[in-house]
Amino acid sequence: NSTDDTGAVLDAIVSQDDVAVATLLESVPVEPRLSLWQDLPSERKLDVLVEMRSDPREILIDATEEEEWSALFSDIEAEELLELMDSLPNRLVDLAYAELDAQQQTFFREATQFNDDQVGHWLTHDLLVLPLNAKVRDGLRLIRRNVPRHCDTIFLVNRSAQFSAVVRMTRIFGSPEHVPLVELIEENIPVLKGTDESTNASLQVQRSGFAALPVVDDNNKLLGRLDITSASELINEFYERQVMATAGMDEDEDLFSPVAKSARNRAVWLGINLLTAFLASWFIGLFEATLQQVVALAVLMPIVASMGGIAGSQTLTLIVRGLALGQVTKANTRALMVKELKVGGVNGVIWALIIGVVAYFWFTDVLIGVVICLAILFNIVAAAIAGVFVPVILDKLKIDPALSGSVILTTVTDIVGFVAFLGLGTLFLL
Amino acid sequence: NSTDDTGAVLDAIVSQDDVAVATLLESVPVEPRLSLWQDLPSERKLDVLVEMRSDPREILIDATEEEEWSALFSDIEAEELLELMDSLPNRLVDLAYAELDAQQQTFFREATQFNDDQVGHWLTHDLLVLPLNAKVRDGLRLIRRNVPRHCDTIFLVNRSAQFSAVVRMTRIFGSPEHVPLVELIEENIPVLKGTDESTNASLQVQRSGFAALPVVDDNNKLLGRLDITSASELINEFYERQVMATAGMDEDEDLFSPVAKSARNRAVWLGINLLTAFLASWFIGLFEATLQQVVALAVLMPIVASMGGIAGSQTLTLIVRGLALGQVTKANTRALMVKELKVGGVNGVIWALIIGVVAYFWFTDVLIGVVICLAILFNIVAAAIAGVFVPVILDKLKIDPALSGSVILTTVTDIVGFVAFLGLGTLFLL
Numbered sequence: 034n035s036t037d038d039t040g041a042v043l044d045a046i047v048s049q050d051d052v053a054v055a056t057l058l059e060s061v062p063v064e065p066r067l068s069l070w071q072d073l074p075s076e077r078k079l080d081v082l083v084e085m086r087s088d089p090r091e092i093l094i095d096a097t098e099e100e101e102w103s104a105l106f107s108d109i110e111a112e113e114l115l116e117l118m119d120s121l122p123n124r125l126v127d128l129a130y131a132e133l134d135a136q137q138q139t140f141f142r143e144a145t146q147f148n149d150d151q152v153g154h155w156l157t158h159d160l161l162v163l164p165l166n167a168k169v170r171d172g173l174r175l176i177r178r179n180v181p182r183h184c185d186t187i188f189l190v191n192r193s194a195q196f197s198a199v200v201r202m203t204r205i206f207g208s209p210e211h212v213p214l215v216e217l218i219e220e221n222i223p224v225l226k227g228t229d230e231s232t233n234a235s236l237q238v239q240r241s242g243f244a245a246l247p248v249v250d251d252n253n254k255l256l257g258r259l260d261i262t263s264a265s266e267l268i269n270e271f272y273e274r275q276v277m278a279t280a281g282m283d284e285d286e287d288l289f290s291p292v293a294k295s296a297r298n299r300a301v302w303l304g305i306n307l308l309t310a311f312l313a314s315w316f317i318g319l320f321e322a323t324l325q326q327v328v329a330l331a332v333l334m335p336i337v338a339s340m341g342g343i344a345g346s347q348t349l350t351l352i353v354r355g356l357a358l359g360q361v362t363k364a365n366t367r368a369l370m371v372k373e374l375k376v377g378g379v380n381g382v383i384w385a386l387i388i389g390v391v392a393y394f395w396f397t398d399v400l401i402g403v404v405i406c407l408a409i410l411f412n413i414v415a416a417a418i419a420g421v422f423v424p425v426i427l428d429k430l431k432i433d434p435a436l437s438g439s440v441i442l443t444t445v446t447d448i449v450g451f452v453a454f455l456g457l458g459t460l461f462l463l
Numbered sequence: 464n465s466t467d468d469t470g471a472v473l474d475a476i477v478s479q480d481d482v483a484v485a486t487l488l489e490s491v492p493v494e495p496r497l498s499l500w501q502d503l504p505s506e507r508k509l510d511v512l513v514e515m516r517s518d519p520r521e522i523l524i525d526a527t528e529e530e531e532w533s534a535l536f537s538d539i540e541a542e543e544l545l546e547l548m549d550s551l552p553n554r555l556v557d558l559a560y561a562e563l564d565a566q567q568q569t570f571f572r573e574a575t576q577f578n579d580d581q582v583g584h585w586l587t588h589d590l591l592v593l594p595l596n597a598k599v600r601d602g603l604r605l606i607r608r609n610v611p612r613h614c615d616t617i618f619l620v621n622r623s624a625q626f627s628a629v630v631r632m633t634r635i636f637g638s639p640e641h642v643p644l645v646e647l648i649e650e651n652i653p654v655l656k657g658t659d660e661s662t663n664a665s666l667q668v669q670r671s672g673f674a675a676l677p678v679v680d681d682n683n684k685l686l687g688r689l690d691i692t693s694a695s696e697l698i699n700e701f702y703e704r705q706v707m708a709t710a711g712m713d714e715d716e717d718l719f720s721p722v723a724k725s726a727r728n729r730a731v732w733l734g735i736n737l738l739t740a741f742l743a744s745w746f747i748g749l750f751e752a753t754l755q756q757v758v759a760l761a762v763l764m765p766i767v768a769s770m771g772g773i774a775g776s777q778t779l780t781l782i783v784r785g786l787a788l789g790q791v792t793k794a795n796t797r798a799l800m801v802k803e804l805k806v807g808g809v810n811g812v813i814w815a816l817i818i819g820v821v822a823y824f825w826f827t828d829v830l831i832g833v834v835i836c837l838a839i840l841f842n843i844v845a846a847a848i849a850g851v852f853v854p855v856i857l858d859k860l861k862i863d864p865a866l867s868g869s870v871i872l873t874t875v876t877d878i879v880g881f882v883a884f885l886g887l888g889t890l891f892l893l
Contacts, residue, residue, distance in 0.1 A: 050651070052670045060790040062798045180633040182672050185615070203610040206603075221480075239695045240482045242612050244674060265669045265695050272702030273784070279709055280780035281773075288785050288795075289802055296809040299777050303814055306773045310766040311821070318762045324754075331761035332748045335877065338765065339740040340733060343711075347729050350710035354703070355718050360490040365718075368492045372719060379726040384733055391741070447765070 043072055051077070055084035058093070062289045067096050079105050083116050088287035088294075091120050106132045111140035115154065118145075143256065152234045152248055153227030155267060156257030161187040163214065165197050170210040176202060183260040185244040186222075189214060196224065196247055196255040224249060227256050232271045233359065235264035275357065278435040281305070302440075309444040313338075316448050320455035323463060329396045330458045333405055337454045340384060341412035341446030348373050348420025349442050353434050356424055370421045377417030385410040400461045408454035412446060419445040473502055481507070485514035488523070492719045497526050509535050513546050518717035518724075521550050536562045541570035545584065548575075573686065582664045582678055583657030585697060586687030591617040593644065595627050600640040606632060613690040615674040616652075619644060626654065626677050626685040654679060657686050662701045663789065665694035705787065708865040711735075732870075739874040743768075746878050750885035753893060759826045760888045763835055767884045770814060771842035771876030778803050778850025779872050783864045786854060800851045807847030815840040830891050838884035842876060849875040 046054060046069070054073070058066050058081065070093050073081065078097075082090055097105070106129045114129050121129070133141060140158050147153030159181030163171055172187055180202075187205070189198045198218040208217060223241060225234045225248045238246050238259050245260035273284035281302030287295070317324075317334070324331050352369070355361035361369065389406030393399055423441050424434035476484060476499070484503070488496050488511065500523050503511065508527075512520055527535070536559045544559050551559070563571060570588050577583030589611035593601055602617055610632075617635070619628045628648040638647060653671060655664045655678045668676050668689050675690035703714035711732030717725070747754075747764070754761050782799070785791035791799065819836030823829055853871050854864035 050670070056788070056790060060785075060792070060795060062795070062802065176633075177636045180636070183615075183674065185613075185674075203606075206607045206610070239692065239699075240480070242692070244613065244615075244691075261674075261691055261695070262669065262672070265691070265698070268695070268699065269669075269702070272699070272706065276702065276705050276709075276784060277780060279706075280777045282777060282780065286781060288781065288790055288799065292802060292805040292809060295802070295806045296813075299774070299806065300810055300813065302777065303770060303773055303810060306769060307766070307814065307818065310769040313769075314762050314766055317765070321758050321762065324761045325758045328751050328755045328761075331754045331758075331764070332744050332751065334761070335747070335765065335768065335881075336737070336740040336744055339736060339743075343733055343736045344729070347710045347712060347732065350707060350712060351716060351718065354706060355490075358486070360486060360718055362490070365490060365492070369718065372492065372722060372725070375722040376725045376729065379722060380730055380733060383726075383730065384737065388737065451765075 043069075047074060047077065051080040052084045054081045059085060059089045059288060063092060063291060066092065066289065070096060075101070075104055079109060079113065082120075083113050086287065087120050087285035088290050090117075092287070092290070094120055094125075102128055103132070109133065111137040111144065112157070114141055115144050119149075140257075147227055150231050151227060152225050152229045152231050152259055153250075153256060155231060155259060155263050156227075156248055157181070157183075157245065157260045157263065158257045159184065160255075160258060161202075162190055162255065163187055165189045165191050165215060167214050168210065169205055169208045169212045169214065169217075172200065172202075172205040172214055173210065176205070183244040183262055184258075186219075187214070188247055188255060188258075189218070190255055194255060195253040196249045199243075199247060222246065225259060226250070231267050232357075234259060235267040235271075238264035239268065271357070275353070275435045278433060279439055281436065281440070305440055309440060309447070312444065313447040313451060317451050317455065319452075320459060323455055323459045327401075327458060327462045329392075329398070329401050330404075330455060330462075333392055333401070334451060334454060336388060337405065337408045337412055337450040338447045340388070340409055341416045341450045342443050344377060344380060344413045345416030345420045345442045345446045346439060348377070348417050349424055349434075349438050352421055352424045353438055356428050356434060361425065366421065366425055370418070373417040373421050374414065377414045381410040381413035384413065401458075404457045404461050405454065407457055408450065411453045412450040415449045416442070416446045473499075477504060477507065481510040482514050484511045489515060489519045489718060493522060493721060496522065496719065500526060505531070505534055509539060509543065512550075513543050516717065517550050517715035518720050520547075522717070522720070524550055524555075532558055533562070539563065541567040541574065542587070544571055545574050549579075570687075577657055580661050581657065582655050582659045582661050582689055583680075583686060585661060585689060585693050586657075586678055587611070587613075587675065587690045587693060588687045589614065590685070590688060591632075592685065593617055593619055595619045595621050595645060597644050598640065599635055599638045599642045599644065599647075602630065602632075602635040602644055603640065606635070613674040613692055614688075616649075617644070618677050618685060618688075619648070620685055624685060625683040626679045629673075629677060631673075652676065655689060656680070661697050662787075664689060665697040665701075668694035669698065701787070705783070705865045708863060709869055711866065711870070735870055739870060739877070742874065743877040743881060747881050747885065749882075750889060753885055753889045757831075757888055757892045759822075759828070759831050760834075760885060760892075763822060763831070764881060764884060766818065767835065767838045767842055767880040768877045770818070770839055771846045771880045772873050774807060774810060774843045775846030775850045775872045775876045776869060778807070778847050779854055779864075779868050782851055782854045783868055786858050786864060791855065796851070796855055800848070803847040803851050804844065807844045811840040811843035814843065831888075834887045834891050835884065837887055838880065841883045842880040845879045846872070846876045 058069060102125060109129050109132055111133060118126050144154050161175055161184060185202050186199045191197050199222045200214050200217045201219060204217045223237050223246055225246050227248055227250050238261055245258040247258050248256045250256050270284055277284050277286060352361055385406045388409050389402040392405045393402030419442050424438045427434040427438060476487060488499060532555060539559050539562055541563060548556050574584050591605055591614060615632055616629045621627050629652045630644045630647045631649060634647040653667050653676055655676050657678055657680050668691055675688040677688050678686045680686050700714055707714050707716060782791055815836045818839050819832040822835045823832030849872050854868045857864040857868060
C-alpha cells in the first residue's frame with residue numbers, strides 16, 4: 034500500500050550520500066521538499082544542509098522547529114558553521130557557536146576575520162605538523178596515528194609556529210627512520226596567504242599536484258591548509274556565479290524558491306533593464322518625424338541593434354573570462370583592443386554588405402540599403418570597443434563585469450545602433 | 464642593454480610552472496607568443512602545450528619546425544597524447560604514437576575507444592593494485608616503492624583482473640602486518656564505468672572524499688582511475704563551455720587568435736542571429752500600415768521585446784543549469800513550469816502596469832498605455848513558457864541548450880513581443 038511505498042522511497046533516499054540527498058531536496062518543489070525534510074533522520078540533517086545552496090537551504094532552516102536546533106548542532110564543527118552562517122539567523126549562529134569546543138571556537142573566530150572571498154575563510158585545520166628537526170621515524174609515527182582526508186604532506190614549523198617546509202608523505206615511506214625530514218622537503222611548493230583571493234588560490238591548489246597547500250598569515254604563522262575538495266567547491270561556485278550573473282541572478286537561486294521571493298529576486302534585473310530600454314526608446318523618439326515618413330526604418334531597426342548586441346557580447350564574454358582567469362591585464366588591453374577592432378571590422382564589413390543588399394531588395398530602395406549598411410558597420414565596430422572597455426573599466430572599479438557587463442554593453446549597442454541608423458536615415462532619406 | 468633584459472625576462476618566465484607558462488602564452492598576441500615559443504627550452508615545450516587551450520595551442524603547433532617533433536615526442540605518454548591529439552595533424556599523432564612504449568600504446572588505444580565525453584578517455588593508469596588475498600605487509604611494501612600523485616587508495620582485484628574492492632592507504636598504516644586487506648576495505652565507494660558521462664563522473668570524484676575513483680569496463684575489469692586533478696579539469700572545462708556558449712563561442716577560443724580565424728568563428732553565430740533578426744523584422748513589416756499611423760508604437764517596440772528577452776533568459780539560465788546538474792528531469796518539469804508561470808505572472812503584471820503608466824504619460828494616450836501593458840504581460844508569460852520548454856526540448860534532442868537556447872528563446876520573445884504589441888496596436892489604435 035501507499036504508506037509502505039513512501040517508506041521504501043524514503044529508505045532509498047536516506048541510503049544515498051549527503052550531496053545526493055541535498056541535490057534531491059533542491060530538485061523538488063517546496064511542499065515535498067519540506068515533507069522529505071521532516072522525515073529525514075535528525076543525524077543527517079546538518080550534513081545535508083551544509084551541501085545545499087543558500088536559497089533552498091534557507092527554506093529548510095525556516096521550517097525547522099526551534100527545539101530541534103540544539104540536537105542538530107550537537108556535533109557541529111567550525112567549518113560547517115562557516116558554511117552555514119550566512120543562512121542562519123544570528124541567534125542560531127550563537128547557539129551553534131556555543132556548541133563548539135574551545136579549539137573549534139578559535140578556528141571559527143580566526144576564519145571570520147577573513148572575508149568569504151579570501152582563502153583564510155575556507156581553511157581545513159586537520160593538519161600533520163612536525164617541528165623542523167623531526168626525523169622520518171617521527172613522520173611515520175604521526176602518519177600511523179591518523180591521516181586526514183586529502184592530505185598527502187606533513188608541514189614542518191619552526192619554534193615560533195612559523196611555517197617552514199613541506200614533506201610529501203610518500204617520500205617518508207621509502208626513507209630510513211633516522212633521516213631528518215628537512216632532507217626530504219619539496220623545493221617548489223606554493224604557499225598561500227590567508228588574505229589571498231580564493232578563486233585564484235583554489236586554481237593554484239588544483240594545479241599544484243598536491244592534495245592541499247599550506248596557508249599562512251602575514252607573520253608566516255601556519256593557519257591551516259586549503260585542500261583540493263574545498264578548492265574545487267570554490268571554483269565550481271565561481272563558475273556558477275559567472276553563468277548565473279549573465280542573467281542577473283546569483284548562484285544560490287533555487288529551482289523552486291517561493292514565487293514571491295523568486296519574483297522579487299528577478300524584478301531588480303528587469304527594472305534595471307527597463308531603465309536602459311526606456312533610454313533606448315527615448316533616443317528612438319528623437320527621430321519620430323523620420324520614422325513617420327520612412328516606415329522601413331522602423332521595420333529594420335531591431336536588426337541593427339541585435340547585430341551590435343551579439344557582436345559585443347562575444348567580445349565581452351571573451352574579455353570577462355580573460356579577466357577572471359588573470360589573462361587580461363593592463364599590459365595587453367591595448368593589443369586586445371586592436372585585435373577585437375580588426376575582428377569587428379571584418380565581420381562588420383561582411384554583414385553590413387549582406388544586410389544592405391537584402392534591405393535594398395526588400396524595400397527596393399538603394400538609400401535604405403546604404404543607410405543600414407553603414408549603421409551595421411558602425412555598430413559592430415562600436416560593439417567591439419565597448420566589449421573590451423566596459424568589462425576592463427568595471428573590473429578596475431571592482432564591479433563584477435560578469436554581472437553588469439552585459440546590461441551596460443547592450444545599452445551602448447542599442448543606443449549607438451538606433452542613433453546611427455535613424456540619424457543616417459534622417460540625413461539620406463528625408 | 465635590451466638583449467640582457469630579454470634574457471632576464473625569459474629566465475623569469477621559464478622558472479615558472481607549466482600552467483603559468485601556458486597561461487602567459489595564451490595572454491600575449493601572436494607575435495610575442497611565437498617568439499617566446501621559439502626561445503622556450505625544448506624539454507618544456509610538450510608539457511606547456513598539454514596545459515594550453517586548443518586554439519592558442521594550434522598556433523604554436525603550426526609554428527613548430529617539422530624536425531623538432533621527434534625530440535618533443537621522445538618522452539610523451541599516452542595521457543599527454545590524448546590531450547593533444549585533436550590539435551595535432553594525423554601524421555604527428557602517428558609519429559607520437561610510435562614513440563610510446565608497448566604499455567602506453569595499449570593505454571592510448573583503450574582510451575580512444577571512448578568518446579572524449581566519457582570517463583574512459585581520461586583515465587590515469589598509475590595504480591596501486593594488489594590481489595584480493597594480499598595482507599597489510601604487501602600493502603606497505605607497495606606503498607614504500609612508489610605512490611603516484613593523487614592516490615590515497617589501493618585497489619584489490621580478483622584472479623580475472625576484475626575490480627573487487629578499495630582500501631585506504633591510511634587504514635593500512637595503523638594495522639598489524641598480518642591482517643588481510645579485505646578486512647580493511649571501504650564499504651561505500653562509488654565505482655565508475657568507462658562509458659559514464661565525464662562531467663557527472665567528475666563531480667562524483669570531487670564529492671567522494673577520495674583522491675581518485677576506480678573505473679571499470681562492462682565486465683568489471685579495472686581500466687584505471689579518474690583522479691581529482693583530471694576530474695577538476697573536466698569540470699572547469701564544462702563550466703567554461705557553458706559560459707562561452709551563451710555567446711556562441713567554444714571554450715577553446717583564443718584571446719589572440721588570428722583575426723581571420725576569430726572573425727570566421729564568430730561569423731556563424733552572427734549569421735544565425737541575423738536570420739532570426741530578419742524573421743522578427745518580417746513580422747514587424749506585417750504591421751507597416753499601423754506603424755505609419757501610430758509612430759509611438761515604433762518608439763516603444765524595443766521595450767516589449769527587451770523585457771521579454773530578459774525575463775526569458777532568467778528562466779532559461781536557471782533551467783539550463785538544472786539540466787546540466789541533473790536537477791531538472793521529466794519528474795519535475797511540470798512543477799517547474801507552474802512555478803515559472805507564477806513568477807512570470809507576478810513580474811508580468813507589475814512591470815506591465817509600470818510601463819503602461821509611463822507610456823501613457825509619455826504619449827498622453829490611454830490606449831497606448833493599455834496596448835503596451837497587455838503586450839508586456841503577454842510577452843513575459845510567453846518568455847516563462849519558452850524559458851522552460853526550449854531548453855528541455857533541446858536537451859531531449861541532444862542539442863546543447865547552453866549554446867542554442869538563448870538564440871531560440873530570443874527569437875520567440877522578439878516575435879511574440881512585436882506581434883502582440885503591434886497586433887494589439889492595430890486593434891485598439893487604428
